[in-house]
Amino acid sequence: MPNVKPSTVLGRQLGDELRRFREQAGFSTAQSAEVLDCTKGKISRIENGHVPVRTPDLTALLQAYAVTDPEARERLGALARRANRRRRDGWWHQYGSVLGDAYRDQIELEAICDCVKTFQVQLVPGLLQTPEYGRAITVASRAWQTPEQIEQFVQVRLARQQRLAGEGALEFWAVLAEGVLRQQVGGPTVMRDQLEHIAVMAERPNVTVQVLPFSRGAHSGMFGPYLLLGFPQVSALGLVLTETPTGNIWRESETEVTCYRELFDDARTSALPPTESLELIRRTAKEYR
Template sequence: MGGEKPSNTPSTVLGRQLGDELRTMREHAGLTTADVASGLDCTKGKISRIENGRTPVRSPDLAAMLRLYAVDDPATTARLTELARAANKRRRTGWWNEYGDVLADTYRDFIALEAVASSVRTFQSQTVPALLQTRDYARALSVASRRWKQPEEIEQFVSVRLTRQNRLTEDDPLSVWAVLAEGALRQQVGGPSVMRDQLDHLARMAAKPNVTVQVVPFRVGAHASMAGPYVLLGFPSDTALDVVLVDNPSGSMWLERAPEVEVYVDLWNDVRTKALSPVESLELINSIKECGT
């Protein structure tokens, strides 16, 4: 996941995610932008800009829109309110903002979305997913990335990674479905001892009811997801759209439009069916741990 220092260009992914949901709710309510503008005593242009993610949504406007759309579910209201706060960078209050010096805007947006997501589906070709990493494994990756020069910056980034994992043990925990290439289990990140502990941790996490781990063995050969890792975030509301984060050497890229997301949903469904079952995957993980290679 990209962790380079922030750029000066603000990301609008959070605003667009919120705008897409509000547009879908408006359409389900059978209202036009003119109807909503009349209800909020504003222009149609403002409603369009909100739905396109170009204008932050103030709390009173969000509350008024949800009333117009007959949305009264407390959980949905709370989630959209948090998303609106995160989308407006001037009012962001999430814990991740304490680490602004070592986190890219894209990564901070990802954590903000992850905080309100209900599910993560990810394919990883070279590394164990961040939510399932041990401290020593995460540190070894951070050192090897060469993105930070100072030890304190590395430790800050590792702390962020571990804090994200709290979502797996909350009362309403995040659901994680991770598919890993076999090479990710055999790459000696941090050395044999670190890797042994990491594989042991991965096996323990795979036993949790909200975590599924599958491995694509070498014998599968070529498959469509070999181009690189990706993460699909899903949200609890039926009106919410999935988003995709794709890593590349120069950083990370968001994909939000339905046709783009559908490409990765298809990739995901293909790779999970090619992978070993969770039980077979656990057997392979333990076998690699015992062999030490």
């Protein structure tokens, strides 16, 4: 599976409409590529929302597809402007020196999705990390060398957490393997504070935390962490981010997204209910005192 950059929801909506107009016009991707003097691959990436559509290119495609309806042309033009603006704007751009492409894409998508579900095997999800825990993880990763880079990356984690508060707060559901509670990161004090923080966050109406205990034995989620992102548009297909040591991979085919949804359902039904999970988290926090 190639390590593809994810599309924004707006870009994918635009791409879907362009694909529909292309097919109605009887154009192949090769013919559309001739219109823009580009490769067939670029047309596919435009239609999948992986690359922005410049206004001259959009105008050329709509002309080639004989899209003359002023309302449709204006709607697509506005969609393109909004999608491109989403790519350029955002608080995360000030941290460009410490953000890789995949992580920047993750943050961008978190800003526009309305639901995130995650299964974690060993680490507390970034949206629930305390500064001290996040700092210990960042140092251990060895990806950032200077204190300034480390601190900037920690600040990114904290800024991301704003999506869990305020109007339009993100719905967040985390299933944590018990190893997340037991893997001592940063020392006992850091772990105690971290687990107490998870318990506090889980009391919010938009945050659900469950723990999958060791006693459940083998389960389908043992093979690695992942995130499921859902979007408010009914027509928008979800996205999955799988985490690997050599880089994260975005999966967006309907088959793969459905597979991970089923994996998450298995994990949450196997895990302790939220109330029992919080009791376990609080008991474990006391063990670090």
